[in-house]
Amino acid sequence: MDPKTVVKKFLTFRECGPLYLPKGKGFQHSPDDDVVSLPSWLSEEDVEYFASKLEKAGISGGVNYYRVTHLNWELSAPWSGAKVTVPTKFIIGDQDLVYYMPGMKDYIHNGGFHKDVPLLEEVVVMEGVAHFINQEKPNEINKHLIEFFRKF
Secondary structure, eight states, X not given: OOHHHHHHXXXXXXXXXXXXXXXXXXXXXXXXXXXXXXXXXXXXXXXXHHHHHHHHHOSHHHHHHHHXXXXXXXXXXXXXXXXXXXXXXXXXXXXXXXXXXXXXXXXXXXXXXXXXXXXXXXXXEETTOOSOHHHHSHHHHHHHHHHHHTTO
């Protein structure tokens, strides 16, 4: 796929549930299907910018992060069991792929998250929003941030 199509498909991905990439089917659409409708929060100018960076740097760096997941676990092992001990507000979209990873909703809403983040003040699940919440709903995100920081 050309970089613009990759960027469009990646930023507009909205399938709630675990991510599966069936062999030969690619990411969300076939490589020949390059027609992607842009949502109001994503302009062609944005796509051009991101695609130019992708074209220059390639996608290997991002993909390699996931290829070495085992190494990431090894490198972060000294912090295993560490708690996040600062006041925290967590915001996620109800259409975010991460929210639908197996066990994630239970972890977030039924005590596991609060156990690991004891100063968790609030969990916000924004409706109609996927992974790029700061781009999709910037005004709402800013309101949440300002509300949170005013406490300090």
